[in-house]
Amino acid sequence: xxxxxxxxxxxxxxxxxxxxxxxxxxxxxxxxxxxxxxxxxxxxxxxxxxxxxxxxxxxxxxxxxxxxxxxxxxxxxxxxxxxxxxxxxxxxxxxxxxxxxxxxxxxxxxxxxxxxxxxxxxxxxxxxxxxxxxxxxxxxxxxxxxxxxxxxxxxxxxxxxxxxxxxxxxxxxxxxxxxxxxxxxxxxxxxxxxxxxxxxxxxxxxxxxxxxxxxxxxxxxxxxxxxxxxxxxxxxxxxxxxxxxxxxxxxxxxxxxxxxxxxxxxxxxxxxxxxxxxxxxxxxxxxxxxxxxxxxxxxxxxxxxxxxxxxxxxxxxxxxxxxxxxxxxxxxxxxxxxxxxxxxxxxxxxxxxxxxxxxxxxxxxxxxxxxxxxxxxxxxxxxxxxxxxxxxxxxxxxxxxxxxxxxxxxxxxxxxxxxxxxxxxxxxxxx
Numbered sequence: 219x220x221x222x223x224x225x226x227x228x229x230x231x232x233x234x235x236x237x238x239x240x241x242x243x244x245x246x247x248x249x250x251x252x253x254x255x256x257x258x259x260x261x262x263x264x265x266x267x268x269x270x271x272x273x274x275x276x277x278x279x280x281x282x283x284x285x286x287x288x289x290x291x292x293x294x295x296x297x298x299x300x301x302x303x304x305x306x307x308x309x310x311x312x313x314x315x316x317x318x319x320x321x322x323x324x325x326x327x328x329x330x331x332x333x334x335x336x337x338x339x340x341x342x343x344x345x346x347x348x349x350x351x352x353x354x355x356x357x358x359x360x361x362x363x364x365x366x367x368x369x370x371x372x373x374x375x376x377x378x379x380x381x382x383x384x385x386x387x388x389x390x391x392x393x394x395x396x397x398x399x400x401x402x403x404x405x406x407x408x409x410x411x412x413x414x415x416x417x418x419x420x421x422x423x424x425x426x427x428x429x430x431x432x433x434x435x436x437x438x439x440x441x442x443x444x445x446x447x448x449x450x451x452x453x454x455x456x457x458x459x460x461x462x463x464x465x466x467x468x469x470x471x472x473x474x475x476x477x478x479x480x481x482x483x484x485x486x487x488x489x490x491x492x493x494x495x496x497x498x499x500x501x502x503x504x505x506x507x508x509x510x511x512x513x514x515x516x517x518x519x520x521x522x523x524x525x526x527x528x529x530x531x532x533x534x535x536x537x538x539x540x541x542x543x544x545x546x547x548x549x550x551x552x553x554x555x556x557x558x559x560x561x562x563x564x565x566x567x568x569x570x571x572x573x574x575x576x577x578x579x580x581x582x583x584x585x586x587x588x589x590x591x592x593x594x595x596x597x598x599x600x601x602x603x604x605x606x607x608x609x610x611x612x613x614x615x616x617x618x619x620x621x622x623x624x625x626x627x628x629x630x631x632x633x634x635x636x637x638x639x640x641x642x643x644x645x646x647x648x649x
Contacts, residue, residue, distance in 0.1 A: 244634035245285045245337060246360035248591055254322040254335045254360045256281040264323070265433040271423040273496035274328035278433040281322040283337060291317040298341065301459045314344040322360070323434050325401050325426070327496040333426075334400030335360045338435040343456070353460045354402065354435030356410035357634060363529050364404055366589045366596040367490055369637035371527040373624040374600045375488055378523030386630050388413030395419075395486045395518075397475045397504070398493035399426055402436035409464045411631045418486075419470045420478045427472055437465035444472070476503055476511040479518060487520050492529040500530065500560075507563040516568050521601060526568060528597040530557055532588065557586055557595050561648045564599045583616065588644030595644070613647050 246254070256279060265278040286294075298315040306313075318340040325334040337355045342348075359365050375392075376382050384390035391414050396405050399421035408415050419440075421427050430436040437460070439453040453465065471478060475493060494500055503509045505528075519526065532554065561584050569582030584599040603616070624637035 242357070242632065242634040243285065244358075245283075245355070246358045246365075247635070248362065250283075250285070250360075251591075253281055253283055254324065254337070255332075256322065256324055261324075265429050267425050267429070269327075269423050269425045269496065271425070273423050273426065276423070276425045276429055277326050277329060278429050279324045279326060281324065283320040283322050286320065294339065294341075298459060301462065305455070305458055305462070312345075315341055316344055316347075317341045318350065320355075323401070325429060325434065327498075331494075331496065331498050333494070334403065334434075336401040336403045336434050351456055351460070352433075352435035354406055356403075356406040356464065359403060359407055359635070362591050362640070363492075363589045363594040363596065364407075365635055366587065366594070366640040367404070367492070367527050367529060368407065369624055369627070369640035370587055370596055370598050370620070371488060371490065371525060372627045372631075373620045373637060373641065374525050374527075374598055374603065375523065376623040376627050377619050378525065378600065378602050382627075383630060385414040386412055390414050391416055392488065393418075393484060393486050395484070395489045397489070397491045399430060399470065400492070401434040402430045402470070404490060404492070405440075405468050405470075406436070406464065409467050411633070413463070415467060417468045418484065419468065420473050420475050421470065422472070422474050424472050427470060436470075437461045437468070439465045440468040440470045442469050442471045476509070476514075479514040480510055482518070484518055485520055486518055487524060489515065489519065489524075489526045490528075491526065498531075505560045505563050507567050512563065512567045519568060519601065523600070523602040524568070525598065525600040526564060528560070528564065530560060530586075530595045530597055532557060532593045532595045557597065558648070561586055561597050561599070564597065565648050568599050569601060584648035585616070586644070586646050586648070587641060590639060590643060596640075599648075613645070616647065617641070617645050 261279040261281045263277050264280050267276050268274070269276050294317050295315050299313075302313055302315070303309075320337060320339050323336055323338055324332055327333055337358045337360065339353045339355060340350055341353065342350050359368065379385070381390075385392045392412060394405075394408055394415055394417045396417060396419045399419050402419070405417040405419050409417050427441060431438045431441065437457055439448065439450050439457050439461070441449040443449050453461070457465065491504065493504055504511055506512065515526070565584035569584065582599070582601045583603050584597070586595050586597050588595055621638060621641050624641050627633070628637045
């Protein structure tokens with residue numbers, strides 16, 4: 219959920235700084251925001267349903283996409299063909315795929331609140347031209363607050379892990395929890411970029427889950443039943459072509475976040491929270507320090523490096539009403555009363571005065587950054603910040619560490635966007 223502003227170590231850092239690589243085209247860049255933001259005239263509704271969980275009317279609206287251009291479609295068709303051959307040896311010549319086009323699809327509550335935006339590819343098998351398959355593009359993060367959450371979250375984790383490359387390449391597991399699903403772009407992005415990522419997703423509204431699968435190209439095999447089993451015992455053969463290696467590591471639960479964390483015993487390395495209701499409100503029970511949710515989350519957060527990342531609307535009292543169409547976050551503090559209250563609530567419970575399992579004191583901190591182009595802030599509370607659990611008390615040293623780690627993350631994961639852009643604006647430590 220977002221509020222719009224105006225448009226407007228283990229690794230050798232020197233080697234990364236001097237290395238050259240082909241910059242991937244970021245199809246979710248802000249320059250394409252006029253496409254994925256959409257207008258009433260160029261969009262059409264592809265799904266519409268009423269929620270019984272406080273989200274009102276849930277709809278998915280489709281908008282045309284200019285990228286990738288048709289010149290790139292044959293490359294995707296060849297990729298689909300190769301994946302099919304890998305899964306069906308000897309049958310490759312019997313099946314061909316045809317890309318039909320790309321669209322932006324926006325999830326809305328009550329026809330007003332934009333909750334999530336994804337890019338999908340539509341394709342078909344030439345043997346079944348009337349059967350269209352939708353694949354959400356896992357490398358594409360459109361809305362800037364998601365890029366902010368990913369950038370600061372992974373840079374913070376890189377400051378805690380001694381060898382994050384093992385996780386990137388799947389030699390070590392990173393257990394991730396995403397509270398709030400939307401269209402599913404965040405868990406798909408994480409699972410596709412980090413081979414060791416195992417992602418639990420919690421979404422209270424079954425209508426939202428159905429919308430993401432039916433209209434936003436999210437893999438159906440990732441959906442779980444209340445009993446904790448896969449809704450589908452085996453993935454569809456075409457789903458395996460699209461998602462092999464990704465959908466098996468995502469577990470999408472229909473559940474209330476508070477009840478979910480109270481019932482399960484998982485230990486999470488990284489937690490992302492982006493949970494706004496149909497009235498665009500972040501429920502108090504998800505941040506109140508006295509709530510069962512925050513206390514239970516504390517017990518399930520890794521004691522030495524666990525990190526929580528929260529998407530928040532910035533305080534309305536710090537927005538300049540005289541400049542409604544300007545981007546001015548860099549001139550304004552990111553921590554007004556609302557944001558600082560929530561930051562303090564999470565920090566007090568998740569960090570506080572703790573010891574690790576072997577009795578050693580563990581460092582921890584909380585900070586906030588402003589999200590470029592939007593009236594949003596990203597909150598981070600982390601245990602054990604710094605390689606080897608080092609203690610950081612100086613704002614400049616913390617920011618410098620995050621900036622250097624953000625470059626390492628960007629290159630290690632071959633990200634299509636620069637992490638550094640999402641690190642500097644409005645950086646404020648929680649006292």
